[in-house]
Amino acid sequence: MGNRIYNVVIIGYGGMGSYHVQLIESNQQLAVGGVYDIVDYRMELAAAAGYKTYASLDAVLADQAVDIVLIATPNDVHKEIAIQALQAGKHVICEKPVTITSADFLDIVEVAKKENRVFTVHQNRRWDEDFRIIKDIIGNKTVGELFQLESRVQGANGIPGDWRQLKAYGGGMLLDWGVHLLDQLLQITDSKIESVAATLSYILGTEVDDGFTSFIEFKDGLKAVIEVGTTNYVKLPRWYIKGTEGTAVIRDWDLSGEIVTRNPDVAHVEPKPIQAGQGLTKTMAPPSEESTLKFPIEKIPAAAESFYENFVSTIEGKAEIAIKSEEVHRVLVLIETIFEAGATKSVIRRTI
Ligand code: NAD
Incomplete structure (x- = not known):
């Protein structure tokens, strides 16, 4: 230093x-x-x-x-x-x-x-612990090869403040929270985006979106759902990811959640059928305990360098800037594509 x-x-x-x-x-x-x-x-x-x-x-x-x-x-x-x-x-x-x-x-x-x-x-949320844990789970292939990712933030308090409700100020939830979640998503895979579909929500009657759901497919096969809501009295999990060997969930900012994977040491054990409503099902029964492993979400050490430490090191020529212009630009192009997909109600096939 x-x-x-x-x-x-x-x-x-x-x-x-x-x-x-x-x-x-x-x-x-x-x-x-x-x-x-x-x-x-x-x-x-x-x-x-x-x-x-x-x-x-x-x-x-x-x-x-x-x-x-x-x-x-x-x-x-x-x-x-x-x-x-x-x-x-x-x-x-x-x-x-x-x-x-x-x-x-x-x-x-x-x-x-x-x-x-x-x-x-x-883009401070690259340092968020929930995101860094998910990135580690994916990087370490704890759930095998990742093929589905869902990342959401949901509240029930509407769009806060004044200017966030106005278009001229760059208001709306896609620009507000969307920019964080999409920035995180693009840090998770090196693959290019192949297609984007989206629906924006205007439940609150503001001139800007009060939330959105986007469906993003990457060339490597990863499918992502990125969602922001401000009218959700009950929330869905912050993260839900599926890989070829298991599933991980982080429910909230308190990092509650778990990882469940196939147990590689046990041959598949048929689940027992369960009563589901007026019927019986084996398909939707939980996997047998013997054939799965369950792990808690573990905290991880703080990042080596904070946002501001990296900024100072960059000014002094000792480091590369963490948040790179090409990355910021790509996220903005993705946001524009989500607006376009929402407005045209179409799937936009575009390499991003
Ligand atoms: P805010 O309304 O609380 O504060 C904005 C301030 O800017 C106000 O005090 C206002 O008087 C002042 N202002 C307006 N125009 C100005 C001008 N031309 N020159 C000088 N001051 C001016 O808004 P906020 O929630 O603090 O958001 C500010 C920015 O921070 C936004 O871009 C927002 O997206 C961003 N933000 C980032 C995070 C994050 O986690 N990275 C969180 C919240 C907000």
């Missing part, structure tokens, strides 16, 4: 901006250099918390003491702030979804390259 301390100024001191303060302060090489928000009340809160407040974005960008600009505003203004900050010579971290369209994102990437500054997107 180097000795230099980098000053980070937070643009947009709302829910996420004020959370970033904690992440920044826990890194020895980063300091919160100040805050800028267009709403006076948010600036008062920042000042009360002891942070320097800037009178304008221009004032932040003109300050030579500012090394990094962190953008935590609503989605519609990410692009203009990012480009101005890069052109002012700052490194930039932008909240997700980085932009509302994939074309807008490429404009930022071009400026970052020209200005030779580090630009990345806070």
Whole structure:
């Protein structure tokens, strides 16, 4: 670890901006250099918390003491702030979804390259423990060859806040939570996507989607269901994955769940028929205990490097950025394809 301390100024001191303060302060090489928000009340809160407040974005960008600009505003203004900050010579971290369209994102990437500054997107859920456990289960082939994956987040509280309900601000659940789940999905396989089908939900009557279900097929045969809901009073599991040798489930953020696999040491034992409603079934009976193995979901060690540690190492030329532009772009193209599939009610066959 180097000795230099980098000053980070937070643009947009709302829910996420004020959370970033904690992440920044826990890194020895980063300091919160100040805050800028267009709403006076948010600036008062920042000042009360002891942070320097800037009178304008221009004032932040003109300050030579500012090394990094962190953008935590609503989605519609990410692009203009990012480009101005890069052109002012700052490194930039932008909240997700980085932009509302994939074309807008490429404009930022071009400026970052020209200005030779580090630009990345806070896809923090790549560090989520549930995701890292699932990735390990898949990578270690604990359930054999993966052929089906279901990843969901569901709540019953509708779309929170104000701007998230408005299209002009880049609202809606596909851009909000979808961007996380799709980013995680694309980290799970190297295979290209072959086709996308989707249905978006407008139950709440907002102009943006309050959830969606997408069906994504990869060239290697993996089929994924990615789903976000805000009208689910009862939730389905966070993760459900099937492989040739078993099934794993993680039910919730508390990591409750289990892995059940075929027992390789025991020849198949016929299950006993069970009463199912008004009939008997062997097909839908649980597999016999003798022929299966059951494992708990084990916690895993923290990732070697956090998001911010990686960002600092990248600035210092000691590491490659964890969240790469090509990856961010691919997720945005996938989001656009899901919108298109939903609007046209068709299966889009496209290599992504
Ligand atoms: P929020 O509404 O709570 O906060 C946004 C803040 O930005 C507000 O204080 C608002 O006054 C300010 N603002 C608006 N326009 C501005 C401008 N032009 N210049 C300066 N300040 C401006 O929203 P939020 O929930 O904090 O979301 C902010 C961003 O963070 C969004 O992009 C969102 O998607 C993202 N986010 C990411 C995560 C994550 O886990 N990575 C979680 C929540 C939100």
